[in-house]
Amino acid sequence: DTGVSQDPRHKITKRGQNVTFRCDPISEHNRLYWYRQTLGQGPEFLTYFQNEAQLEKSRLLSDRFSAERPKGSFSTLEIQRTEQGDSAMYLCASSPSSGVGELFFGEGSRLTVL
C-alpha cells in the first residue's frame, strides 16, 4: 500500500495559464475525491468518482475546472485560464466502495497563481 500520491506537489503559474494535477489513489479503492483547501479553512468538496463515473460536482467547480478518471484508476484535475483566486491546496482522497469509512488523503498539490 503506497498511499494516495499527487503530482506535482507544488505548481507556480501565471494568471491565464492552464494547469493539470494528477492523483493516483490506493489501488483497490473505487472512490476518488477532489477537495480544495485555502489557508485557515477546512477542505472544500469539489467532485467525486465511483470508478470512472463522476457522481457529483460542487458549484465551486466552475466551467474552467474539469476532472476525469478515464479508466477508473488515476484522476486528473485541470484548471483552465487560471485566476489568482484559484491559488489553494488541491487535495485528492480515495476510499473503498463498500459503505461508510475514512478518506485516505494525499499530500496535496499546492497551486500559486501569480
Next chain:
Amino acid sequence: SQKIEQNSEALNIQEGKTATLTCNYTNYSPAYLQWYRQDPGRGPVFLLLIRENEKEKRKERLKVTFDTTLKQSLFHITASQPADSATYLCALDTSGGYNKLIFGAGTRLAVHP
C-alpha cells in the same frame, strides 16, 4: 445549507492536560461523523469515526462523543503531548454513505511543554 462550526481560535494547553475540541453542526442529521488531524502542508489523516447510534468512541488517548440532539461532537485528547499539536478537523457525510465529506474549518491545538 449544512454548516459545521469548530472553535475558530487556537486552543493552547499545557502538556499532560486534556484537550477538548468542539464541533457543532446545523441543518443536517448525519449518520456518522469523522475527525481528522492535519499538520501544516500535509493532507488530513483520519483519526476516528462515530455513528449516530454510538454515544462515545475511544482509541488510545482519543475519545469522541456524538450528541445528535445537541448536534454536537466533542473530541478529547487525554494526557496531551507536544506532538499532538496540529489542526483537528470535524467532517460529516452528506451523501448517505458515499463518503462525500463536508469539513469544518478546523481547530488548531498547541500543546506546550
